[in-house]
Amino acid sequence: xxxxxxxxxxxxxxxxxxxxxxxxxxxxxxxxxxxxxxxxxxxxxxxxxxxxxxxxxxxxxxxxxxxxxxxxxxxxxxxxxxxxxxxxxxxxxxxxxxxxxxxxxxxxxxxxxxxxxxxxxxxxxxxxxxxxxxxxxxxxxxxxxxxxxxxxxxxxxxxxxxxxxxxxxxxxxxxxxxxxxxxxxxxxxxxxxxxxxxxxxxxxxxxxxxxxxxxxxxxxxxxxxxxxxxxxxxxxxxxxxxxxxxxxxxxxxxxxxxxxxxxxxxxxxxxxxxxxxxxxxxxxxxxxxxxxxxxxxxxxxxxxxxxxxxxxxxxxxxxxxxxxxxxxxxxxxxxxxxxxxxxxxxxxxxxxxxxxxxxxxxxx
Numbered sequence: 001x002x003x004x005x006x007x008x009x010x011x012x013x014x015x016x017x018x019x020x021x022x023x024x025x026x027x028x029x030x031x032x033x034x035x036x037x038x039x040x041x042x043x044x045x046x047x048x049x050x051x052x053x054x055x056x057x058x059x060x061x062x063x064x065x066x067x068x069x070x071x072x073x074x075x076x077x078x079x080x081x082x083x084x085x086x087x088x089x090x091x092x093x094x095x096x097x098x099x100x101x102x103x104x105x106x107x108x109x110x111x112x113x114x115x116x117x118x119x120x121x122x123x124x125x126x127x128x129x130x131x132x133x134x135x136x137x138x139x140x141x142x143x144x145x146x147x148x149x150x151x152x153x154x155x156x157x158x159x160x161x162x163x164x165x166x167x168x169x170x171x172x173x174x175x176x177x178x179x180x181x182x183x184x185x186x187x188x189x190x191x192x193x194x195x196x197x198x199x200x201x202x203x204x205x206x207x208x209x210x211x212x213x214x215x216x217x218x219x220x221x222x223x224x225x226x227x228x229x230x231x232x233x234x235x236x237x238x239x240x241x242x243x244x245x246x247x248x249x250x251x252x253x254x255x256x257x258x259x260x261x262x263x264x265x266x267x268x269x270x271x272x273x274x275x276x277x278x279x280x281x282x283x284x285x286x287x288x289x290x291x292x293x294x295x296x297x298x299x300x301x302x303x304x305x306x307x308x309x310x311x312x313x314x315x316x317x318x319x320x321x322x323x324x325x326x327x328x329x330x331x332x333x334x335x336x337x338x339x340x341x342x343x344x345x346x347x348x349x350x351x352x353x354x355x356x357x358x359x360x361x362x363x364x
Contacts (some may be wrong), residue, residue: 001182004243005304007189010182011247011255012346014191018253023176025253027194032242033202033234035186038148040136041229043218044117047137050154051147052110059106062091078104116143135220145185152183152230155214162210177201181213188232189242191255202232245305259305259315282327292336295323300342309347317360324364334361 001007017023063076073093080089082100095103104112120133120141137144163174170178173196180191190198204212214230234240239248246260263273279294280286298319306312320337324330337357343350 001184001189003184004245007182007184007243007245007247008257008304008307010180010189011257011307014180015254017179023179023193024172025176025191025193025249025255027251028176028196028249028253029192029198029236029238030240030247030249030255031188031190031192031198031234031236032240033188033190033198033232036231036233038186038230039139039144041226041231042136042148042151043220043226043229044135044137045221046218046229047147047151048114048117051113051150054150054154055106055109055113059109066091066093075105078109080104113147116141117147135226149185152214155230156181156183159204159210159213172196173201177213184243187243188234189240189247191249192236198236203228256307257305258307258311259302277322277326279323279326292328292332295320295333295336296340299337299340303342303344303347306347309353312347313353313357313360317357320357320361321364324361330361330364334358337361 001010014023014025018025059076063073066073066076070093075093077092077095078089079092079097079101081087082102085100089104092103095105097103117137120138121130122133122138123130137147160178163170163178167175172193176191176193176196177198180189182189192198200212202212203214203216204210205216214232217225217227218229219225238250239246241260244260245257247255247257249255261274263278266273268276280291282291284291299316302312302315302319306315316337320333323333338354340350340354343353347353
């Protein structure tokens, strides 16, 4: 999952699968979990081993893709611009590179990974003594999010590849986990059918090596056992908060979602942050179009985060009234809403929602 847009698409697919009878979420629940101490608790030995395996898988998959069109290709390379360039890397069938580029093959990538993880240090104390990090990976390392993401993906793929071939014999909970589970870095979302809890699918043990997604313990090189190195905490129920969405499930198993705004729950000097101005002051020295374009941005944002027209209308009316209250021209505000062209057809007919919004604003 890359963004909240991927989560909304996953929810829409789950609703479609429910309508087709492939899954049954009636009376079910939703879960949202976060990893508690992801970066500092990863055993380096297991981290290196699993990521190296994923590098082999990824490179072999890409090579197989290329060989469908070019059977004679036996090796592939990644060509990347040298630091500080941020240009995306590209695949190549030869190790030829430009003067400002570097070439990486499977062996070189593995070598760099081992070096990065085995040579992480931290400076600590008044004497500024240097200590070697023997567990985890520094959060500030540029590659840390990608390495951690690949590491978690290893265990998720391991679980999926074991269970998918046995689809017909799986219980309803495992099926829903396979179809609904999605993760954005360390935020996980899942839907569970009635009488099942996602907590029973989070970890696996030696007795049941494919009974869960992540290991219940791992051993370090010195034999020390780390319990729950990928510990997850969160909430499970008929509604949860995940990223900037607030999904909920009804008794019939349909999942709806609305925008989750933390400012609606945080106060400063006794006043909710959501009540404070979050757009340019009417007298600020920027162009008028830029000022009113904040409403256009809000229209697009809310439309992607609401599954029902009435909640979309409620948020846009509230935001528009805040603009007018702060001195924005009511006519220009209404005109900007009329010109909105990002409406999602799944919310119904735009003309009816527009008519209702304009009616409330004219009476304001």
